[in-house]
Amino acid sequence: MIEIRGLRVALPPATVVLDGVDLTVRAGEFVVVLGRSGAGKTTLLRAINRLVEPAGGTVRIAGRAVTGAEASDLRHARRRMGMIFQQFNLVRRASVIDNVLAGRLGYVPALPSLFGRFPRADRELALACLAQVGLAAMAERRADKLSGGEQQRVAIARALAQQPAVILADEPTASLDPALTGSIMDILRRINVDGGLTLVVSQHQLETALTYATRIVGLRRGRVCFDGPPRDVTTPVVDAIYGDGG
Amino acid sequence: MKRAGLFVALVVLGWAAWDTGADPVRFVRGLPWIVDILRRMLPPDPGVLPQALLGALKTVEIALLGTAVAAVLALPLGFISARNVAGATLFHPARAVLNFFRSVDTLVYALIFVAAVGLGPFPGVLAVVAYTTTSLAKLYSEAIEGIERGPVDAITATGATRLQILRFGVLPQVLPLFLSYVLYRLETNIRAATVLGFVGAGGIGFYLQTYLRTIDYPAASTVLLVTVAMVMVVDAISSKVRERLV
Numbered sequence: 001m002i003e004i005r006g007l008r009v010a011l012p013p014a015t016v017v018l019d020g021v022d023l024t025v026r027a028g029e030f031v032v033v034l035g036r037s038g039a040g041k042t043t044l045l046r047a048i049n050r051l052v053e054p055a056g057g058t059v060r061i062a063g064r065a066v067t068g069a070e071a072s073d074l075r076h077a078r079r080r081m082g083m084i085f086q087q088f089n090l091v092r093r094a095s096v097i098d099n100v101l102a103g104r105l106g107y108v109p110a111l112p113s114l115f116g117r118f119p120r121a122d123r124e125l126a127l128a129c130l131a132q133v134g135l136a137a138m139a140e141r142r143a144d145k146l147s148g149g150e151q152q153r154v155a156i157a158r159a160l161a162q163q164p165a166v167i168l169a170d171e172p173t174a175s176l177d178p179a180l181t182g183s184i185m186d187i188l189r190r191i192n193v194d195g196g197l198t199l200v201v202s203q204h205q206l207e208t209a210l211t212y213a214t215r216i217v218g219l220r221r222g223r224v225c226f227d228g229p230p231r232d233v234t235t236p237v238v239d240a241i242y243g244d245g246g
Numbered sequence: 247m248k249r250a251g252l253f254v255a256l257v258v259l260g261w262a263a264w265d266t267g268a269d270p271v272r273f274v275r276g277l278p279w280i281v282d283i284l285r286r287m288l289p290p291d292p293g294v295l296p297q298a299l300l301g302a303l304k305t306v307e308i309a310l311l312g313t314a315v316a317a318v319l320a321l322p323l324g325f326i327s328a329r330n331v332a333g334a335t336l337f338h339p340a341r342a343v344l345n346f347f348r349s350v351d352t353l354v355y356a357l358i359f360v361a362a363v364g365l366g367p368f369p370g371v372l373a374v375v376a377y378t379t380t381s382l383a384k385l386y387s388e389a390i391e392g393i394e395r396g397p398v399d400a401i402t403a404t405g406a407t408r409l410q411i412l413r414f415g416v417l418p419q420v421l422p423l424f425l426s427y428v429l430y431r432l433e434t435n436i437r438a439a440t441v442l443g444f445v446g447a448g449g450i451g452f453y454l455q456t457y458l459r460t461i462d463y464p465a466a467s468t469v470l471l472v473t474v475a476m477v478m479v480v481d482a483i484s485s486k487v488r489e490r491l492v
Contacts, residue, residue: 051403081403085396087396105414114410114413
């Protein structure tokens with residue numbers, strides 16, 4: 001589903017954030033990316049849909065190149081990848097349903113959308129996505145009136161509204177009360193198991209990662225230092241990912 | 247360092263006082279004359295109230311129309327002079343042009359437009375448009391530069407076009423600020439428009455100047471009172487609306 005080859009990201013002036021990442025994610029996997037802060041987790045996720053422009057290497061989604069794609073091909077690739085952010089990144093002043101509708105922007109006719117007009121089918125789909133995360137009753141509320149956990153569920157609904165094949169989630173529970181971690185991760189698991197979507201999720205919490213992932217990828221200094229099932233994550237592996245040594 | 251700054255400030259102010267002939271004694275000697283003028287202004291002449299009210303209405307119209315047109319014209323200018331939206335090739339010349347035109351006051355524009363299109367309220371409207379467009383564009387662009395990056399990333403990740411990103415990621419964040427700036431400009435433009443009549447650009451200032459020139463102080467005081475009332479009413483309405491925006 002996702003093929004990453006030799007992916008390099010450099011940030012000005014001279015910081016190499018990703019240093020030749022190779023990773024193939026098969027359809028239906030629930031991949032959790034682990035690593036210390038600064039290891040390149042966020043950058044890896046953002047380079048997959050080119051919110052960060054890679055300096056080298058290739059990314060392909062369902063066989064189609066993302067890297068090097070022209071603007072309209074890139075938009076087509078992006079709408080097949082829903083993204084969830086640590087800070088939710090909702091438009092605070094907009095209503096919940098308008099935030100979810102934004103997930104349809106890659107599909108709906110462009111001109112009417114600029115005037116806030118969306119086809120009825122897209123509105124119904126957005127409402128259905130909101131129902132999937134249990135927030136159908138909140139559709140007309142202003143996004144910033146919701147709690148953090150609810151806002152992240154709205155963000156998940158927005159990603160689902162894209163009818164994506166892949167969900168990229170960057171530390172989706174890191175800004176939330178620890179008690180809410182499970183509820184968000186449960187929703188993601190349901191999307192993975194019932195919806196058949198491929199998930200790539202970064203996590204800083206080891207236990208959560210091991211509970212939900214079907215595959216763990218460890219990043220260290222911009223390189224993959226472990227790749228395998230959760231049961232293979234032994235103490236030496238954890239040390240390799242998180243340890244202080246070279 | 248602090249002491250040197252204070253010293254420089256005192257020298258500059260002292261020089262300015264000397265060069266402008268600022269003299270407290272002269273001011274005190276002039277006080278009886280001010281009292282005399284005030285005494286001759288009373289009681290106000292109610293006979294000129296109709297003219298004064300019509301003049302005030304013209305002034306409000308000049309400010310309203312000028313501000314409204316400027317609010318729209320400033321939109322594209324605001325976007326191209328925002329560092330985070332426009333490229334450097336667009337941003338630097340746009341900012342330079344804005345700063346140049348913004349340094350000319352409404353009254354100076356009025357002199358130019360009276361010479362160009364003749365006497366009356368119309369050159370007043372043009373003057374308000376000319377100044378307000380550039381000053382609003384500057385305020386708009388600063389609002390755009392202050393937006394949160396997160397929602398823009400999220401909208402980009404859905405596969406939206408550049409225009410859709412502006413419409414759904416940027417506009418909802420800045421629109422309440424824009425409206426608030428427009429109302430604030432309307433308040434200041436009402437004040438600026440009261441003196442436009444002095445240079446033949448219509449409104450209540452024309453009457454004030456005429457009565458002062460013909461030494462009809464009671465009539466002038468009626469016009470002044472109407473001006474004060476007009477400014478206060480517009481300020482009150484505008485600030486009430488602004489409170490609700492943010």
